[in-house]
Amino acid sequence: MYLLQSTLPALPIAAVVMALLAGLRSLQAACIGVLAAALAVALAFPQPAAVWLQAAAVWTPVLLEVVLIVGGGLLLSEVLRQSGAQQSLAKWLLAHTGSGVGAILLVVHGITPFAESVTGFGVGVTIGIPLLAHFGLPARKVALIGLLGLCAVPWGSMGPGTLIAATMAGVPFHDLGLASALVSVLPFAITGMVAAWLAAEPGRRGQAMLQGLLSGLLLTAAVALVNALAGTAPAGALGALVVVAFHLLRTRRQAAGSAPLDALGRRALAAYALLLGGVLAAGWLVRAAGQPGWHGLASPALWLLVAAGFFTRGRPARESLRRVGRAWAQVAPVTALFIALGVLMAASGMAAQLARTLAQGGPWYLLAAPFVGALGGFVTGSNTGANAMFAATQAEIAQALGAPLLPFMAVHNVSAALLLMASPGKVEMAVQLLPDGAPQRRWVQRAVLLVDLAVVALLGLFSLAWLRA
Secondary structure, three states: OOHHHHHHOOHHHHHHHHHHHHHEEEHHHHHHHHHHHHHHHHOOEEEEEEEEEHHHHHHHHHHHHHHHHHHHHHHHHHHHHHOOOOHHHHHHHHHHOOOOHHHHHHHHHHHHHHHHOOOOOOHHHHHHHHHHHHOOOHHHHHHHHHOOOOOOHHHHHHOOHHHHHHOOOOOOOOHHHHHHHHHHHHHHHHHHHHHHHHHHHHHHHHHHHHHHHHHHHHHHHHHHHHEEEEEEEHHHHHHHHHHHHHHHHOOOOOOOOOOOOHHHHHHHHHHHHHHHHHHHHHHHHHHHHOHHHHHHHHHHHHHHHHHHHHHHHHOOOOHHHHHHHHHHHHHHHHHHHHHHEEEEEEEEOOOHHHHHHOOOOOHHHHHHHHHHHHHHHHHHOOOHHHHHHHHHHHHHHHHHOOOOOHHHHHHHHHHHHHHHHHHHHHHHHHHHOOOOOOOHHHHHHHHHHHHHHHHHHHHHHHHHHHHHO
């Protein structure tokens, strides 16, 4: 039995990764992973019915909200695309940033992190990718760059994932947010450099990568400063706004003679403002009223539908609805199945057992710890889910190894958030947002995994060098 409990926790993850590398679709890989997890539970990790009922009670509302957010995000994206509003916004951004690389970094380090910080659940992708689609890049580069914009996920939805990690580890929320901001210098810088390299012409890639590096450093400084002064919850949104303002001000002279945004573009901006403002205002009202049951009023799922209804004046085209239905049928089941896989692993104890098995390597576990957090983000597609799976166990291991708890948990939190962009559910959403993106799914999945694993490896080396010093 001990041998089974030591080896079986890796089976669901290995099955998913092998299925994806073999070229199977995300839905097929998710089904294989859930079946492997169910088999592991039956063989070595049985739990009383009460455990499963409690897990279902906690996670079913989360799952329903996520799939509704996916549908709302796809609807808003489609009505803006079909009307030409996304093209109008993209042209205005290009005119005001002066170059393709500047426009790309404005989206990757500004618009997408801002949208994701105030809404979460991958909504930033549904805003960023349709804009990038008009910048003249191939579909697979658009999907990859759009996913790289999910680099500030520790502050997604105002940071509930980071709050869970802080609570489970017993460290202050503010302190973990600030430490996570400092550790995020690696993903912010690397995503900026990769995005700039993909967008630049071959002869100008060195200069573009430097521009991406500086943009990433600016985002790091802005998020850390806001976290220190105003707290963790708004740090991602306000820090991203600093980057947006910087990129627009940097090129204000080049944009002096450009045409103003047309009426269609202004209406699209109004829809985005309604979405983001509604989430923020409703969230503040719910917290002030002290009524957690009113959470649905502040959910991005509601405000995405409100924004889409506002833009279309309540009359979306039938063809748009059909397109959204087909895309949602592709994305929602994948997302739901991967959340279910994460719940199976967490509730059964497989996730904790996997971490403990890896911890037997002693201090060298500091090198592996970021990969454990990253696995949680990859499987659940959620920083909240990843921290629910692994944060408490990671904290216990850090204390057993004598590692400083706060920086250890910051590395874990950033790693858990990073692999969200490579989760099959988010990749599926990204390619479905592009009319000709689906055939590039396999390339996008491999490319974003390669970038993320490189960052996680650097975080592991950083963890080993710093925490053992």
